[in-house]
Amino acid sequence: MLLWGIVFEVAFAAMVVTLPPLREVFGTAPPPAGHLAVLAVFPVVVWGADELRRLVLRTRKLGGDPVAGGSPRSRS
Numbered sequence: 001m002l003l004w005g006i007v008f009e010v011a012f013a014a015m016v017v018t019l020p021p022l023r024e025v026f027g028t029a030p031p032p033a034g035h036l037a038v039l040a041v042f043p044v045v046v047w048g049a050d051e052l053r054r055l056v057l058r059t060r061k062l063g064g065d066p067v068a069g070g071s072p073r074s075r076s
Helices: 002-018 020-026 033-062
Strands: none
């Protein structure tokens, strides 16, 4: 359900800024292409920050190298 909500939100926002009747009602305009290029980077930045946070939490919890698969004691 969450993904469907996100899809609806993105589709509705796109319609509000591109369809002339909705642009008149909401007083919007399409953003310049340069702004869209900058906006496209943000989901990747947020995803990367979250993955980095998870890596740090796994490292602290396991007390070892998360890439190697756990703590040094589990490699015997």
